[in-house]
Amino acid sequence: MTHRERILAAIRGEVPDQLPWVPRLEFWYRAHRRHGILPPELRSLTLTEVTKYLGIGCYSSVPDFTEADENGMIDRALGLFHIPVMPYRINFEEVERRVTRHGQETVVEYHTPPGSIRTASVFTEEMLDAGTSISWITEHAIREPRDFDVVGHIFSHLRIEPCFDGYLARRQEIGEQGLAIGYLEGTASPIQHIMKELMPLEQFFYALNDCPEKVHRLAEQIEPFFQRIQQIGAESPAEVLLLGGNYDDSITYPRFFEKYIFPALYDYAERLHRRGKYLMTHTDGENQKLFPLYRRAGFDIADSVCPYPMTRCRLEEIRANFGDRITIWGGIPSTLLCSTSTPEDEFRRSINETVERYSRQSHFILGVSDMATADCEWDRLRFITEKVAAA
Numbered sequence: 001m002t003h004r005e006r007i008l009a010a011i012r013g014e015v016p017d018q019l020p021w022v023p024r025l026e027f028w029y030r031a032h033r034r035h036g037i038l039p040p041e042l043r044s045l046t047l048t049e050v051t052k053y054l055g056i057g058c059y060s061s062v063p064d065f066t067e068a069d070e071n072g073m074i075d076r077a078l079g080l081f082h083i084p085v086m087p088y089r090i091n092f093e094e095v096e097r098r099v100t101r102h103g104q105e106t107v108v109e110y111h112t113p114p115g116s117i118r119t120a121s122v123f124t125e126e127m128l129d130a131g132t133s134i135s136w137i138t139e140h141a142i143r144e145p146r147d148f149d150v151v152g153h154i155f156s157h158l159r160i161e162p163c164f165d166g167y168l169a170r171r172q173e174i175g176e177q178g179l180a181i182g183y184l185e186g187t188a189s190p191i192q193h194i195m196k197e198l199m200p201l202e203q204f205f206y207a208l209n210d211c212p213e214k215v216h217r218l219a220e221q222i223e224p225f226f227q228r229i230q231q232i233g234a235e236s237p238a239e240v241l242l243l244g245g246n247y248d249d250s251i252t253y254p255r256f257f258e259k260y261i262f263p264a265l266y267d268y269a270e271r272l273h274r275r276g277k278y279l280m281t282h283t284d285g286e287n288q289k290l291f292p293l294y295r296r297a298g299f300d301i302a303d304s305v306c307p308y309p310m311t312r313c314r315l316e317e318i319r320a321n322f323g324d325r326i327t328i329w330g331g332i333p334s335t336l337l338c339s340t341s342t343p344e345d346e347f348r349r350s351i352n353e354t355v356e357r358y359s360r361q362s363h364f365i366l367g368v369s370d371m372a373t374a375d376c377e378w379d380r381l382r383f384i385t386e387k388v389a390a391a
Contacts (some may be wrong), residue, residue, distance in 0.1 A: 002176035003057035008239070010365050011278055011301060011327050019359040021388045022057030022178060022329070023381070024304075024371040025050065026064050031131035031374035039378050048174055055385055058178030059367070060085075060170060061242055061280065061303055061329075062186075065133040074099055074108055077119030077137045078154065079187060079197030084166030087182050087236040088229055091159040104128075106135065112157075114149040117141055130374045142199045142207075148214045151198060152221040160228040164236055171237070181240045181280060184233045188244025188281065189264035190219035190226060196246065230268050234275055240301065243268055245282025249289035257290055262297050269298030280329070284370045286311050291321040305330035306369035315354065324362065330369040331358070332384070337368065337376040351384055359391035 001009065006016035029047045032038045042050050051058040063083045065073065072082040074097065080090055096111040104123040109116060120139035127136065141151050171180040187193040194215060195204045208215050233241040244265060252261060269279040284304035287294070288311075294302070302322065307315040310333040322328060335341035336350055358364045366388065372381065 004174075004176045004179050007057060007179045007365055010362055011240070013324060013362045015360060015362050019355060019388050019391060020057055020365040021367075021385060022059050022365055023332070023368040023384075024059040024062070025368075025381075026059075026133065026371065027131035028372040028374060028376045029131070030066065030133070031129060034128065034131070048177065052177055054381065055389065056381075057365075058174045060174055060178050061181040061183065062282065063183050073121075073135065074106065076106070076121050076135055077108065077139070077141055077197070078151075079185070079193055080158075083183075085170045085180075085183065087162060087164055087167045087184070087238065088232045089161050089163040091161070092154070093157040093159055095154050095157060104135075105138070107139075110141075110150065110154060112150050112153045114153050115146060117147050117150045137197075140199050140203075141197075142194075143203075145211065145214060148218050152218050155218075155222045155225055158225055160225065160232065162232045162235065168237060179240065180238065181242050182233050182236050182238025184229045184241055184243045185226070186245050186282065188261045190222035191215070191260040192244065192252070193222055193226075194218060201251070226264070230271065234271055234277065238277070240278045240280050241268075241272060242280040242282065242303065245303070246285060247281075247283055247287065247290060248285030249287060251285075252290070254289050254293060257293055262293055265297040265299050269300070273298075284330075286313075287318070288313050291318075295321065295323075295325055299326065301327045301329055301365075303329045304367070304370045306333060307331060309333060310335060310369065316357075319358075319364070322363070327363040327365060329365040330367045331364070332366065332368045334368050334371065334373050334376065337372055337380045339377055339380075340375060347380060348383065351387055355384075355387045355391050359388070 001017045006018060006020040009016040010020050026047060029050065045053060048058050063085050065083060068083050082090060098109040100107045105120060107120045109118050118139060119141050121135035121137050123135050142148060167180065167182060174180060187196050265281060272279050278300040280301035280303050281299045282304050283302040284306050305318055305328045307313055307318060315331050319328060331354060336347055
């Protein structure tokens with residue numbers, strides 16, 4: 001079987017001929033290329049070519065945001081991206097944007113009939129050294145009550161159009177080396193979008209308590225954006241669509257998740273299933289208290305599953321909770337690949353146990369959670385590859 005066939009077989013509940021091994025390497029690759037320390041045999045290769053050289057699946061779920069041109073990340077502080085691989089394009093109407101750049105900082109002023117807001121985001125040298133692909137928000141879109149109306153106007157005047165060329169080009173590039181996922185949005189619902197992208201976290205929860213009518217009104221204005229991108233995703237060529245992520249049972253705690261995130265995942269999963277498609281969501285936080293809701297939410301793939309010691313949950317506990325309902329994509333904590341975090345004998349023992357236990361099971365795609373970091377050891381990646389091939 002090819003890597004693509006193995007991934008799809010695992011998602012469908014079949015047992016592939018070999019455990020799918022599809023780690024996210026972009027952070028490691030960018031950091032090593034920036035410092036000129038890629039292994040000699042890799043220095044002339046693209047990341048896709050690196051996966052072919054290593055003999056592993058090519059990860060293509062969360063986009064590489066560095067692939068955007070200079071305008072692709074302008075609206076990052078709104079949680080809006082202009083990335084070629086995404087299946088839709090965003091156009092602004094009745095909004096004037098003024099962009100100023102100072103080194104690695106991008107400042108954007110949005111001028112609308114209800115008023116103006118200013119956002120800022122930045123890359124630090126430390127972030128670039130780590131291979132980070134997305135900037136840090138230093139000035140959020142909503143910092144005072146009047147900003148709700150401005151942001152509401154912006155989202156109410158977005159024109160979203162399907163555009164599959166970039167996605168199809170990516171799918172052709174990786175071919176049978178992997179599965180090109182249709183990435184829609186890193187948040188699952190309007191309320192989560194406000195919480196994660198538009199406001200500092202503490203300020204969001206204060207607003208939800210002190211002026212819930214403003215938060216919910218803005219969520220209503222953002223909802224058409226989510227409905228439109230979900231429609232486009234369902235009609236796209238992608239077999240799997242990614243919506244939402246970064247859940248944590250202390251932040252998106254069960255009652256919050258059930259009220260504000262669960263319905264969006266459930267409804268979209270049902271919509272995709274009617275078309276023979278699958279829903280992926282990015283579950284890279286503390287998930288223990290959310291397991292009952294995950295099982296009911298209807299999504300098919302839990303991307304970036306991160307077990308102990310980086311979270312409280314051991315992999316076997318996650319597997320037992322997901323059963324044959326949800327496919328795990330992940331399972332190797334990134335610290336395991338770093339000699340400064342994990343001794344060699346402990347690394348080998350853990351990999352041997354994981355590969356032996358899951359190599360002949362369905363609903364399991366081996367990956368690194370959340371990604372192979374800049375200090376990941378190349379020899380450890382090769383060791384995993386050899387163990388998977390020999391299992």
